[in-house]
């Protein structure tokens with residue numbers, strides 16, 4: 172009788188070109204700088220770009236590049252899902268809030284007795 176089932180699902184996909192939210196550092200180690208587009212297709216649109224590429228005026232697409240509005244949208248989506256998760260946690264720990272509520276009721280009753 173053999174009981175071997177080594178199906179460990181450990182697939183790690185490293186996608187360095189897709190940064191979630193606002194990028195802070197490029198994979199090359201350089202800082203991310205905010206720039207304003209001068210392209211005709213996207214005039215005055217703000218973007219984040221690798222400082223190394225910007226300072227050396229390279230035409231390198233491998234470094235971090237992200238539109239600011241897309242980055243902020245990502246950030247908002249991430250935060251709203253985070254808020255939902257926290258809301259769920261609050262609901263699950265409702266007992267704690269019930270305890271606080273109970274203490275408040277007791278306190279109110281004591282106050283009424285004192286007033287009488």
Ligand SMILES: [Zn+2]
Pocket residue numbers: 197198199200201221222223224234235
């Ligand atoms: Zn870079």
